Amino acid sequence: MDSEALKKYSALHPKPAGLTLQYGTAGFRTKAEQLDHVMFRMGLLAVLRSKAVVSTIGIMVTASHNPEEDNGVKLVDPLGEMLHPSWEEYATQLANAEEGELQRIITEICQKAAVNHHKDASVFIGRDTRPSSEKLSQSVIDGISVLGGQYHDYGLVTTPQLHYMVCCRNTQGQYGKATLEGYYEKLSKAFTELIKQSPSSGESQRHLKIDCANGIGALKLSEMESYFPEEVLIHLYNDGTKEKLNHLCGADFVKVHQKPPRGLDMKPNERCCSFDGDADRIVYYYKDTTGHFHLIDGDKIATLISIFLKELLAKVGQTLKMAVVQTAYANGSSTRYLEETLKVPVHCVKTGVKHLHHKAQEFDVGVYFEANGHGTVLFSKAAETKIRQLAKEEKDDEKREAAKVLENMIDLINQTVGDAVSDMLVIEAILALKGLTVQQWDAIYTDLPNRLLKVQVADRRVIDTTDAERRAVTPSGLQEKIDALVKNYKLSRAFVRPSGTEDVIRIYAEADTQENADALAHEVSLAVYHLAGGKGAPPQPI
Ligand SMILES: CC(=O)N[C@H]1[C@@H](OP(=O)(O)O)O[C@H](CO)[C@@H](O)[C@@H]1O
Ligand SMILES: [Mg+2]
Structure with missing residues (x-):
């Protein structure tokens, strides 16, 4: 390591005195103007991680669903997973x-994580459409370069596209x-x-309106449109040409407020x-035709x-073990439907x-999804190999066709x-193949x-939890x-946990009616306020 160069470049990305940042649920995130040094240092960290695991590492500059003025950084591990938790502490030490x-901190990390200096380092970089992202990704590049790493800058990409690139590279294509x-x-x-195999549905079933949150999704979907078959009729809204990123729109807004985004005109049953x-x-x-809004969330x-x-x-007749993974925020009705009606094992994690x-x-x-709509499906290597083999060699027509569908999935x-783009295509394909309307899908169970x-x-931090965050141990x-x-209500459940991305305690409650869910959530928030050191005025009823 060239200490002089490190000193010189680091001075160009100075850390504001006294500022400490925590590695949150998915990386660092705060106001963009506080992040220059973090980006430089995550460039350094990516080089160390790349040398330690002898693979390409990804860095995505984005603050996801948060306001345009914010920014953040997510690190991507070799197979496209998020940074291994054992390195989150190194990330925090470097950032602060x-x-x-x-x-000295770099030397310590190298010792603790057995970083081999003789290995080459390679980093893939991507960024979202925030005004601050371009400059911040330049700071990442400075960090990579000063430690002698190679990089490829993909520029504007969605977060999942960058994960995909990293996985492609590390699996040699x-x-x-x-x-x-x-x-x-x-x-x-x-x-x-x-x-190809879906029954032809009417013209109206082929349309899909997409709110792109005024973000990167709009750019990438327009690039992708020419690859789509003509059956797909997508209409992009909130494409970022007029309004601000995530402002009154986007998946988080719709989920949290349980109402449509601004900028998308919705006709009944569309x-x-x-x-x-x-x-x-x-x-x-x-x-629906009465104007009532129906949210179909990650669950x-x-x-x-x-x-x-x-x-x-x-149909393929294999004993492959399937399960669904959720968090405590999954709607109780979904867990119940999956376990009792579909008879699929469900696991709850943090x-x-x-x-x-x-x-x-x-x-x-x-299959895993957060209620907020982040999720995907993982196939084990063994399952994938089996399915691909059946799709090619199985003699029984029905079994082979089912295996082919699985292979394409x-x-x-x-x-x-x-990945919103991939998930959207998965959903559109399933709806088309099963001939389901959005209302029929919604009616599978009632939230x-x-x-x-x-x-x-x-x-x-005064609140500590256990049992996948469903119970508070302290205070x-x-x-x-x-x-x-909770005992005062029917079909009720409530839990509290410290957020990993905001300086707040989150309270979740569900019950038989909206009034009861609201009342229970309010009562629990008062309990948190009184027992866990509430700040400011006490919470008001909803
Ligand atoms: C209730 C909720 O939606 N929590 C979100 C939110 O985490 P918190 O730790 O609750 O702030 O942001 C995470 C990162 O985007 C996401 O994974 C998670 O689901
Ligand atoms: Mg996101």
């Missing part, structure tokens, strides 16, 4: 090191070609093959969906995909994609991470009314209070 400590064209071709080929700012989340929705997406895959797995992804890897077919699904609230406290008395409140 004072100027004079930088060299087995996963696909590490170019945007490679991504478009792989997905559109699988999609075209799938819908199928619509929203991406988030970096296109790794998707939710669907429609308005219902997971359910649709599970129904479809389960039928196919039964919030954050890395936990879901990790758990899903335990199964032959692991494997190619269509972005197995590296949740329990629910409410998500947040409360500010002096220090959110003492809080869980007992929540249990007592």
